[in-house]
Amino acid sequence: MLHRSSRRFLSTQRKGPGPAVQRLITIGEKWKQKTIRGFPKQEGQDKGSKYILCQFPYPSGMLHIGHLRVYVISDSLNRFYKQKGYDVIHPMGWDAFGLPAENAAIERRINPAIWTRENISKMKQQMESMLANFDWDREIATCDPEYYKFTQWIFLELFKNGLAYRKEAEINWDPVDKTVLANEQVDAQGRSWRSGAIVEKKQLKQWFLGITKFAPQLRKHLTQLKDWPSNVKQMQKNWIGESLGTELIFKVTDSRFEDLVVFTTRPETLFAVQYVALALDHPVVQKYCETIPDLKEFLSKCDVLPDDTKEGFHLPNINAVNPLTKEEIPIFVAPYVISGYGSAPSAVMGCPGHDSRDFEFWKQNCPGQHIKTCVTPFFDDTSKLSEKEKQELIETVPFTSTNGVMTKESGEHSGVFTGVARKSIVGKLHTEKLSKNIVRYKIRDWLISRQRYWGTPIPIIHCDSCGPVPVPESDLPVRLPDIKELNTKGNPLSTIDEFVNVDCPSCGSPAKRETDTMDTFIDSSWYYFRYLDPKNTSKPFDCEIASKHMPVDIYIGGVEHAILHLLYSRFIAKFLGSINAWDDPTGAFEPFKKLVTQGMVQGKTYIDPDTGRFLMSDELESINDSSDGNSVIIRANGKVPIVSYEKMSKSKHNGADPNACISKHGPDATRAHILFQSPVADALNWDESKIVGIERWLQKVLVLTKHILSLKGNLAISKEYKTPTDLNDAEVKLHNDVQRYLKSITESFEIHISLNTVISDYMKLTSVLEVALRKGEVRNEMMVQNLQKLVSSIYPVVPSISEEAAEMISSQMEWNQYQWPVVEHTTECQFKKFQIVVNGRVKFMYTADKNFLKLGRDAVIETLMKLPEGRMYLMNKKIKKFVMKYNVISFLFHK
Numbered sequence: 013m014l015h016r017s018s019r020r021f022l023s024t025q026r027k028g029p030g031p032a033v034q035r036l037i038t039i040g041e042k043w044k045q046k047t048i049r050g051f052p053k054q055e056g057q058d059k060g061s062k063y064i065l066c067q068f069p070y071p072s073g074m075l076h077i078g079h080l081r082v083y084v085i086s087d088s089l090n091r092f093y094k095q096k097g098y099d100v101i102h103p104m105g106w107d108a109f110g111l112p113a114e115n116a117a118i119e120r121r122i123n124p125a126i127w128t129r130e131n132i133s134k135m136k137q138q139m140e141s142m143l144a145n146f147d148w149d150r151e152i153a154t155c156d157p158e159y160y161k162f163t164q165w166i167f168l169e170l171f172k173n174g175l176a177y178r179k180e181a182e183i184n185w186d187p188v189d190k191t192v193l194a195n196e197q198v199d200a201q202g203r204s205w206r207s208g209a210i211v212e213k214k215q216l217k218q219w220f221l222g223i224t225k226f227a228p229q230l231r232k233h234l235t236q237l238k239d240w241p242s243n244v245k246q247m248q249k250n251w252i253g254e255s256l257g258t259e260l261i262f263k264v265t266d267s268r269f270e271d272l273v274v275f276t277t278r279p280e281t282l283f284a285v286q287y288v289a290l291a292l293d294h295p296v297v298q299k300y301c302e303t304i305p306d307l308k309e310f311l312s313k314c315d316v317l318p319d320d321t322k323e324g325f326h327l328p329n330i331n332a333v334n335p336l337t338k339e340e341i342p343i344f345v346a347p348y349v350i351s352g353y354g355s356a357p358s359a360v361m362g363c364p365g366h367d368s369r370d371f372e373f374w375k376q377n378c379p380g381q382h383i384k385t386c387v388t389p390f391f392d393d394t395s396k397l398s399e400k401e402k403q404e405l406i407e408t409v410p411f412t413s414t415n416g417v418m419t420k421e422s423g424e425h426s427g428v429f430t431g432v433a434r435k436s437i438v439g440k441l442h443t444e445k446l447s448k449n450i451v452r453y454k455i456r457d458w459l460i461s462r463q464r465y466w467g468t469p470i471p472i473i474h475c476d477s478c479g480p481v482p483v484p485e486s487d488l489p490v491r492l493p494d495i496k497e498l499n500t501k502g503n504p505l506s507t508i509d510e511f512v513n514v515d516c517p518s519c520g521s522p523a524k525r526e527t528d529t530m531d532t533f534i535d536s537s538w539y540y541f542r543y544l545d546p547k548n549t550s551k552p553f554d555c556e557i558a559s560k561h562m563p564v565d566i567y568i569g570g571v572e573h574a575i576l577h578l579l580y581s582r583f584i585a586k587f588l589g590s591i592n593a594w595d596d597p598t599g600a601f602e603p604f605k606k607l608v609t610q611g612m613v614q615g616k617t618y619i620d621p622d623t624g625r626f627l628m629s630d631e632l633e634s635i636n637d638s639s640d641g642n643s644v645i646i647r648a649n650g651k652v653p654i655v656s657y658e659k660m661s662k663s664k665h666n667g668a669d670p671n672a673c674i675s676k677h678g679p680d681a682t683r684a685h686i687l688f689q690s691p692v693a694d695a696l697n698w699d700e701s702k703i704v705g706i707e708r709w710l711q712k713v714l715v716l717t718k719h720i721l722s723l724k725g726n727l728a729i730s731k732e733y734k735t736p737t738d739l740n741d742a743e744v745k746l747h748n749d750v751q752r753y754l755k756s757i758t759e760s761f762e763i764h765i766s767l768n769t770v771i772s773d774y775m776k777l778t779s780v781l782e783v784a785l786r787k788g789e790v791r792n793e794m795m796v797q798n799l800q801k802l803v804s805s806i807y808p809v810v811p812s813i814s815e816e817a818a819e820m821i822s823s824q825m826e827w828n829q830y831q832w833p834v835v836e837h838t839t840e841c842q843f844k845k846f847q848i849v850v851n852g853r854v855k856f857m858y859t860a861d862k863n864f865l866k867l868g869r870d871a872v873i874e875t876l877m878k879l880p881e882g883r884m885y886l887m888n889k890k891i892k893k894f895v896m897k898y899n900v901i902s903f904l905f906h907k
């Protein structure tokens with residue numbers, strides 16, 4: 013049996029869709045125009061607005077399966093809330109600037125604008141074929157001058173408020189793409205995320221945005237984001253990196269220099285501090301560099317060192333003074349010290365005995381030298397060791413816990429817990445003006461300069477006498493000059509004289525226009541505001557409109573944007589709040605109320621067990637020994653490949669094309685399948701063969717609709733039809749089952765966003781209607797009523813199947829298919845069937861109020877006697893024994 017069915021499965025696979033599946037495809041085509049427009053707005057049930065937003069795509073020209081997943085999630089929510097009576101804002105646009113378009117344009121020797129426009133129209137078609145209903149009248153593209161005019165406006169506001177500034181900075185330089193990379197765009201091996209080239213360090217004047225000024229709010233308001241996944245909040249928290257600690261003052265023995273300011277969270281380890289390390293750009297280092305050639309050479313070597321390097325350079329003729337012990341200790345230059353951490357030039361104290369990194373550094377730079385300690389564990393299991401053995405242990409591994417007991421090396425603090433010692437040491441140093449408690453953040457200001465063409469031009473003019481001068485607002489946008497063809501690497505803007513040479517807006521003398529463009533993360537940091545007022549020509553958006561609809565109610569996107577995009581958006585939203593561009597009564601100015609991060613879609617991957625090579629589909633052959641027809645062997649050697657699910661990529665031959673899937677199974681089955689396969693937040697293992705289950709369900713819905721509508725004597729039910737009160741057992745069961753599933757579906761949309769549960773509830777709902785139809789115990793009007801509920805409730809996910817079924821129903825009666833079914837109370841059966849037993853045999857059944865027996869013996873008998881069956885079986889007989897219990901009424905008569 014299994015053998016034959018799997019053969020059949022394979023043969024239908026070869027021939028393409030069978031007639032039943034073909035029907036689903038045809039229905040998708042039939043209703044496409046209607047469902048991509050959505051349904052007409054309902055009168056008189058306005059519940060206010062819902063802003064449902066999915067992350068806008070980069071216009072690559074190809075909708076991939078991850079896009080499909082995010083838009084199906086957001087479109088299902090969009091349709092659900094529309095049915096619930098909300099005025100839903102569900103926009104779509106294009107994150108259109110950036111390197112991929114520029115590189116593609118260079119390859120094709122065209123302007124990136126042309127390539128981008130072509131891709132946008134392709135992707136729009138693909139979105140339509142998946143029946144995504146977006147508000148196209150709100151469409152934006154970040155590369156449109158009407159949009160980037162206001163990206164520039166926001167930049168100028170930041171500039172006016174001292175939050176956009178230019179400074180010389182060491183940058184990550186991609187020698188292949190000839191551009192600056194953000195730290196996040198450099199991988200652990202020091203390679204560019206895009207070109208793969210080893211990234212170089214360079215000093216360059218760059219534009220920064222002062223996100224660090226907002227670090228306290230960005231950190232604090234995370235606690236208000238109750239509807240964000242906790243892992244995302246944790247990632248944001250780590251990135252912002254708040255630490256409560258102490259700034260310590262280390263004086264230096266060279267009077268030319270100011271004191272060193274060192275930040276630490278563990279001042280109690282001062283007794284074991286053995287050196288101070290300075291960042292490469294520290295003024296002391298720069299000064300010494302002038303006279304020590306070796307240091308200069310060391311610095312140039314540092315460019316290529318990995319981030320975790322333990323290299324160091326001992327500065328001769330200068331020491332630092334430990335503020336607590338007054339001991340003089342050496343100063344090193346160390347690339348591991350991050351520059352620009354906090355306000356003061358970067359210096360850190362080195363405590364080899366209590367910090368792993370310092371330990372490694374000390375071992376490498378001062379090999380064989382003594383390691384100091386001043387803290388031991390609470391339970392010191394080394395007490396049996398000799399002094400020599402103890403010292404050997406210290407030399408092997410540092411004790412890094414923040415909790416412990418101070419040792420005799422800490423003088424008056426000996427025997428005290430670290431927490432207590434920490435406070436008293438800071439107190440003592442504070443009176444000497446050598447320490448200060450502060451909060452520090454790890455987050456850096458945002459480097460936004462890009463030396464590329466395809467981005468928003470930075471609206472600044474450099475004048476020799478006035479410095480950087482903002483382009484007057486009336487001159488915005490600073491347009492990207494039209495270039496016929498891009499064929500150079502690097503920044504073409506700097507080579508266009510008409511663009512570069514301008515008069516200073518302030519003094520009128522010849523000046524040069526800034527040629528850097530902005531990081532595309534700025535374009536996407538405010539697009540959700542523009543959607544709300546996309547045609548505004550005088551400002552980015554109207555304050556009142558934005559204040560009415562913000563924050564976004566549900567934001568759906570990939571977890572890969574959990575840090576930077578969300579952080580930058582939160583920063584810009586807060587900044588726009590601070591200049592009164594929008595109002596938030598909570599005062600937090602958080603842009604996204606609820607965040608849904610969908611998991612990655614992974615493809616089925618086949619690997620040759622002998623060679624570890626990824627196999628292509630035509631190297632595999634299906635075999636017929638499995639129930640799902642899904643087993644394969646390697647064609648060349650007959651072996652069974654290793655099967656796994658991995659991130660889709662060309663090299664693994666495991667990609668899936670949403671268009672191919674839609675044309676093979678229809679849009680509705682594809683949509684339901686993608687939701688059904690796994691919970692929204694989890695990774696989705698894409699297996700197209702499992703879509704048959706969904707296809708069968710959709711066919712069932714259509715068949716069920718046809719059969720219920722053809723019930724004999726079926727009267728058209730009115731729009732006001734209410735669930736009757738005199739329900740029989742079967743009707744009670746149907747009513748209660750339907751209510752239970754509807755409640756679960758509604759909550760899955762509204763509360764849990766558990767869309768895989770929605771699909772399984774749809775299937776169960778369909779099934780209870782099927783069972784009721786088969787048994788035939790439910791009155792026809794109720795069958796129709798509950799069919800309507802099913803058809804309306806599936807609309808969010810499978811809109812064209814819902815339309816098709818609704819059309820069949822509407823041909824017989826008037827009803828509103830676009831209204832979300834009201835969840836009614838479940839009911840108990842008012843009636844009960846009683847068995848009337850005479851001399852041990854059931855003679856007839858009687859349906860009565862469930863409390864019938866409570867009337868008492870005489871009333872029960874009297875009622876039964878009046879029935880036609882009662883007259884036949886019970887009249888004129890003498891009762892020997894009478895029992896009534898549960899649903900049994902038993903007579904034993906004298907013979």
Ligand SMILES: [Zn+2]
Nearest residue numbers: 475478516519
């Ligand atoms: Zn000037």
